[in-house]
Amino acid sequence: MDSLPKKWVCRPGFFKASPHSPSCSKCPPHSYTLDEASTSCLCEEHYFRKESDPPTMACTRPPSAPRSAISNVNETSVFLEWIPPADTGGRKDVSYYIACKKCNSHSGLCEACGGHVRYLPQQTGLKNTSVMMVDLLAHTNYTFEIEAVNGVSDQNPGARQFVSVNVTTNQAAPSPVSSVKKGKITKNSISLSWQEPDRPNGIILEYEIKYFEKDQEMSYTIIKSKETTITADSLKPGSAYVFQIRARTAAGYGGFSRRFEFETSPVSVAASSDQSQIPIIVVSVTVGVILLAVVIGFLLSGSCCDGGCGWASSLRAVAYPSLTWRCGYSKAKQDPEEEKMHFHNGHIKLPGVRTYIDPHTYEDPNQAVHEFAKEIEVSCITIERVIGAGEFGEVCSGRLKLQGKHELPVAIKTLKVGYTEKQRRDFLGEASIMGQFDHPNIIHLEGVVTKNKSVMIVTEYMENGSLDTFLKKNDGQFTVIQLVGMLRGIASGMKYLSDMGYVHRDLAARNILINSNLVCKVSDFGLSRVLEDDPEAAYTTRGGKIPIRWTAPEAIAFRKFTSASDVWSYGIVMWEVMSYGERPYWEMTNQDVIKAVEEGYRLPSPMDCPAALYQLMLDCWQKDRNSRPKFDEIVSMLDKLIRNPSSLKTLVNASSRVSNLLVEHSPVGSSTYRSVGEWLEAIKMGRYTEIFMENGYSSMDAVAQVTIEDLRRLGVTLVGHQKKIMNSLQEVKVQLVNGMVPL
Ligand code: ACK
Numbered sequence: 001m002d003s004l005p006k007k008w009v010c011r012p013g014f015f016k017a018s019p020h021s022p023s024c025s026k027c028p029p030h031s032y033t034l035d036e037a038s039t040s041c042l043c044e045e046h047y048f049r050k051e052s053d054p055p056t057m058a059c060t061r062p063p064s065a066p067r068s069a070i071s072n073v074n075e076t077s078v079f080l081e082w083i084p085p086a087d088t089g090g091r092k093d094v095s096y097y098i099a100c101k102k103c104n105s106h107s108g109l110c111e112a113c114g115g116h117v118r119y120l121p122q123q124t125g126l127k128n129t130s131v132m133m134v135d136l137l138a139h140t141n142y143t144f145e146i147e148a149v150n151g152v153s154d155q156n157p158g159a160r161q162f163v164s165v166n167v168t169t170n171q172a173a174p175s176p177v178s179s180v181k182k183g184k185i186t187k188n189s190i191s192l193s194w195q196e197p198d199r200p201n202g203i204i205l206e207y208e209i210k211y212f213e214k215d216q217e218m219s220y221t222i223i224k225s226k227e228t229t230i231t232a233d234s235l236k237p238g239s240a241y242v243f244q245i246r247a248r249t250a251a252g253y254g255g256f257s258r259r260f261e262f263e264t265s266p267v268s269v270a271a272s273s274d275q276s277q278i279p280i281i282v283v284s285v286t287v288g289v290i291l292l293a294v295v296i297g298f299l300l301s302g303s304c305c306d307g308g309c310g311w312a313s314s315l316r317a318v319a320y321p322s323l324t325w326r327c328g329y330s331k332a333k334q335d336p337e338e339e340k341m342h343f344h345n346g347h348i349k350l351p352g353v354r355t356y357i358d359p360h361t362y363e364d365p366n367q368a369v370h371e372f373a374k375e376i377e378v379s380c381i382t383i384e385r386v387i388g389a390g391e392f393g394e395v396c397s398g399r400l401k402l403q404g405k406h407e408l409p410v411a412i413k414t415l416k417v418g419y420t421e422k423q424r425r426d427f428l429g430e431a432s433i434m435g436q437f438d439h440p441n442i443i444h445l446e447g448v449v450t451k452n453k454s455v456m457i458v459t460e461y462m463e464n465g466s467l468d469t470f471l472k473k474n475d476g477q478f479t480v481i482q483l484v485g486m487l488r489g490i491a492s493g494m495k496y497l498s499d500m501g502y503v504h505r506d507l508a509a510r511n512i513l514i515n516s517n518l519v520c521k522v523s524d525f526g527l528s529r530v531l532e533d534d535p536e537a538a539y540t541t542r543g544g545k546i547p548i549r550w551t552a553p554e555a556i557a558f559r560k561f562t563s564a565s566d567v568w569s570y571g572i573v574m575w576e577v578m579s580y581g582e583r584p585y586w587e588m589t590n591q592d593v594i595k596a597v598e599e600g601y602r603l604p605s606p607m608d609c610p611a612a613l614y615q616l617m618l619d620c621w622q623k624d625r626n627s628r629p630k631f632d633e634i635v636s637m638l639d640k641l642i643r644n645p646s647s648l649k650t651l652v653n654a655s656s657r658v659s660n661l662l663v664e665h666s667p668v669g670s671s672t673y674r675s676v677g678e679w680l681e682a683i684k685m686g687r688y689t690e691i692f693m694e695n696g697y698s699s700m701d702a703v704a705q706v707t708i709e710d711l712r713r714l715g716v717t718l719v720g721h722q723k724k725i726m727n728s729l730q731e732v733k734v735q736l737v738n739g740m741v742p743l
Contacts, residue, residue: 009037017055029058030090048152060090063148065161066129068481070642073440076138076172076201080165081130081643082146091150096126099145099162100133106409110143138172138201139444141517166517168440174247174254175199177207183229187237187265193229194245194257202249202438203374214240214261238266356502359432365425366450372435373428374447376400376458381449383412387465392416392427400446400458409461410446414454424455426526431457433525437500441493443513443523462513462521470514471581476719480610480648483577486520487613488638493522494570495631498563505561507569508550509576548590549583553597554625564625570634571620572603578613579606582727597621605652607708607726612641614652676703683728688716703729 010016010024015038017025027033027041031049043049043059053060069082080098088094100113100123113136120132136142147162175197183191196204209230212220223230235241240263244256359368383398393416401407415427434445434457449456464470467486490512497504504511504522511524546556552568554560572584584603585593602621605614616637622628629637641647673679676697677689691714697703706729711722 050151177257189233368432376447439496463516467512468509489520610648
């Protein structure tokens, strides 16, 4: 190099990769040379060059994190979708990597998911912006980290750039029964017992046992049993039979177990079939009595957490008769209801869509509770503190430790002492309803305590409490996408309820609970008391008690409560969420609300509300209930908005929002507030009085013209204060003119 004449040497900032190149090249972007005669350029800090990158190529850096990731949970599968990173780092070879962590909802500690999770199409090197994870565990919290990587990511010593998504998986069918043991075998019968599946994923409602003579698969018999033992009788002596068992929970049937083959005794073992029946009955009755004695022993010993809690449901199972059905015809033993449900045109029809069963249809409400809720021994529960008051007694937080399960944080609703039988029935009615639901956006029932004097309903714990209080406390703190995420969750829970045929009747932000992951869950399910315990509920002229502000006109007028009236209430919840827990219709009286809504007026858009969301609210508030969207349409629409966040950028025009209120009404001059100062003081914003006056907003008339931009100009920069002032202004106007947005 020293021998080259000075004029052939590249200056700093230039390089010549080969001595044969005719000229020097300028260093490509994000690279430099400080020396003369460089043959390559160095990358700037945080920029890198992949080995295979030509020296003429710019230095590049790892991409930023992917954006706007959304998740869709379907039982134990999770679908993730995201938007590419804003900065690809200057490279075209961006791909994505998914890290999966399983998290303990109580401790918050996470561990890698392990090998059982399958990724479709794959976990690493994803070119598309979506992936599906299957075979996750049911009812488990997962965190997925989506990382964008490119050709230089592995050279980056800095922190990984990822977007993370927290999800809770849903119900799943039980895993297959894996171990089946033969019991008593005679020439005509085979008794079997088996263990609950490793992953029941819920309360096992029953087992289905399919069996047939070996090599005669076309003619099989199905027995249903709530126990983990059965006896197949009327079999041929000395013949081999194949058995398969599957379990059913609220989520449906799990897969059949592998085939188990057992043989009946040859004829010579017992003289006649009639005689052989006697020992079987004796044996099974004896086994039953012993089993019952063992179970009762366990329960009475009080050692619940060492076995009692787990046994409680088995005790119930003992009480149920098993049901037998033979392929193609029914036996006298069969319950005709079962026949209708499962067999159709001679074919087995698996129970498909589940519907809600009104506990009122049970003659004995206690039976309903125990059909749908697990009995918990009180010694498994530790009450920690009182968190609120419910209609029937205190609501506490605490922990639940069931045998073989991790300790869980729970909420415990208690029934106050001295309750009447009706109060006990109504109180537990909520559990009979809640226990039928299994959805990530519906509050999950852990079980009930009914065997003691202290009656309790134990549910999952929701760290952030009721949504309305939570939003008020965190005014202005969330992004629009986060708020829409909350609304999406509520809509998804309501879709599930409406699919089940359950009408909530009291959907309101106060009846939604929110956890630490900001997952919203619908709660407050009741029977006759549905609306009795809601402080918002008011008596109507027809005698019922109704939360007027949240209720559709047809439900107020003639008690037509349907999923469509729940959709109206959902629209009000949308409004509550987007206005951070503002009271719908502010301080208007119930009568004025009924009148205004009847006359076609609707709530105005909350401040800074995306136009698409306000339009959806207005759709939910269509007078004709058939014109309102269905919950599945609402979920799809919100999903679309989340997937395309730019669609949320168009806000309801601030000036139209305000002027809408004034349509055809008198000016604000006749305000109940005599001065601007008095008004600002009343809303605890007195500190701005001087600034308002100095800037010409000295009368309520002038104040009526204030826009959010004006507030910013006046130095009201805190979003919370801006909202308070704008919302109060609306309230003042509404009170004065009793006018909302006419539809
Ligand atoms: O807003 P909060 O803290 O949330 O006050 C009410 C109170 O009990 C009376 O209903 C709280 N609460 C009810 N159920 C739960 C639950 N599952 N997890 C946490 N808090 C709950 C509610």
